[in-house]
Amino acid sequence: MADILSEIGRKLSRLFLGRIVVRGLGEMRRSEPVRIMTHSHEVRINPMRAEPRVRAALFVKWRSSRAVSAGSLLGSPQGKKSRVRSVRLAISRKKDVRRYRFNISDRAAARRGVKGIARIPATRQNRIHFVKSLPKFERASALALYSPIFQEKVVKSALDKGSGNLLFWYDNDRRRAGERFHLLLLRVFGGDEPLKWVWLPVNKSN
Amino acid sequence: MAEKKLLLGYLTIEARENFFRGAALVTDARGIPLDFRYTEPVRPTKLERILYGGALDIYLREEVIMGNLLGAVEVSPSLWLVDSDELIGPVQKLTKLQAVAIETTGRQPLETSGKCEPAPDGGFIFQADNISSPLRLSVSQENVSKIAQIAESLATAAQDMELMEPFARIAKAFEAVSESE
Numbered sequence: 001m002a003d004i005l006s007e008i009g010r011k012l013s014r015l016f017l018g019r020i021v022v023r024g025l026g027e028m029r030r031s032e033p034v035r036i037m038t039h040s041h042e043v044r045i046n047p048m049r050a051e052p053r054v055r056a057a058l059f060v061k062w063r064s065s066r067a068v069s070a071g072s073l074l075g076s077p078q079g080k081k082s083r084v085r086s087v088r089l090a091i092s093r094k095k096d097v098r099r100y101r102f103n104i105s106d107r108a109a110a111r112r113g114v115k116g117i118a119r120i121p122a123t124r125q126n127r128i129h130f131v132k133s134l135p136k137f138e139r140a141s142a143l144a145l146y147s148p149i150f151q152e153k154v155v156k157s158a159l160d161k162g163s164g165n166l167l168f169w170y171d172n173d174r175r176r177a178g179e180r181f182h183l184l185l186l187r188v189f190g191g192d193e194p195l196k197w198v199w200l201p202v203n204k205s206n
Numbered sequence: 207m208a209e210k211k212l213l214l215g216y217l218t219i220e221a222r223e224n225f226f227r228g229a230a231l232v233t234d235a236r237g238i239p240l241d242f243r244y245t246e247p248v249r250p251t252k253l254e255r256i257l258y259g260g261a262l263d264i265y266l267r268e269e270v271i272m273g274n275l276l277g278a279v280e281v282s283p284s285l286w287l288v289d290s291d292e293l294i295g296p297v298q299k300l301t302k303l304q305a306v307a308i309e310t311t312g313r314q315p316l317e318t319s320g321k322c323e324p325a326p327d328g329g330f331i332f333q334a335d336n337i338s339s340p341l342r343l344s345v346s347q348e349n350v351s352k353i354a355q356i357a358e359s360l361a362t363a364a365q366d367m368e369l370m371e372p373f374a375r376i377a378k379a380f381e382a383v384s385e386s387e
Binding site: 048110113114116120131170180 | 237266
């Protein structure tokens with residue numbers, strides 16, 4: 001009988017993989033009551049670094065697509081189950097890939113402006129300090145000399161007192177030219193007019 | 207056979223921080239305008255600045271502005287005068303005409319009008335007339351041998367006009383266009 005019980009004990013011990021020691025009744029009487037202990041292991045994973053969190057993400061606006069904020073997509077601060085949402089980033093090829101037209105050349109089209117520039121006066125600077133010899137004038141001295149100017153073609157002239165330049169406009173008759181002149185501005189001493197303009201033919205030998 | 211009249215072409219391109227524009231003026235030997243063309247200011251977009259990079263400046267000057275201006279000018283001058291050495295090559299390439307860069311100097315006048323001599327810093331010093339400071343001329347390498355002929359043409363024109371004056375008129379025209387916008 002004892003042998004049979006021992007045999008049953010060995011078989012049961014195989015079944016329970018050594019967790020429970022089954023002893024024969026004789027041995028059981030001598031030993032302490034069998035205690036069954038459960039071993040359960042709870043696996044806890046503690047991250048070694050700060051949990052990555054995305055607080056907000058902006059998707060670049062491209063053409064007509066709406067800018068979308070992804071918000072907190074990855075993980076929540078409390079470590080609870082994250083609710084992952086999907087965001088479609090598919091871009092329609094036809095819609096978003098556009099051909100850029102380089103039309104700089106169109107923007108630089110040349111405009112005709114000969115009438116406009118004809119209204120802008122020509123200028124002559126005062127060249128008096130370059131002139132080595134001038135005719136003598138009685139009771140007058142030369143202040144300024146403007147040259148060359150085609151006297152017959154001048155329709156209007158003005159002295160720019162700020163710069164000392166002479167501004168003048170020629171007529172548009174291209175056939176008429178006439179002679180070239182120096183235009184002298186004289187200071188007159190003792191006369192009624194303190195200033196006087198004198199046309200002086202340009203000496204071609206100069 | 208009548209001698210061909212001397213016509214001078216003036217070309218300038220203004221490059222500011224955010225725009226480019228240009229003008230071409232053809233005058234007779236007295237400075238009377240025969241043809242004048244100008245472009246509106248070309249303002250490249252940010253995208254164009256990025257895509258063209260360093261080539262934008264050359265592209266706008268030479269191909270866009272100069273190409274449009276010189277293509278539109280109907281009165282062909284005898285000679286093109288430009289205010290920058292960089293414009294000589296492109297103008298000659300587009301027009302097949304001689305181009306000369308011209309600028310004023312503060313030098314003492316040379317002895318005689320029409321005299322042209324090599325400048326120590328490159329180019330040539332040219333006395334256009336006897337009542338002004340000499341001018342500095344620059345030509346392309348293939349035209350160095352023709353500088354005497356070019357100087358003679360300019361001296362002839364300088365008898366009837368101030369050679370640099372049309373550039374000032376173009377600048378005033380730019381101002382007038384800007385004010386009217």
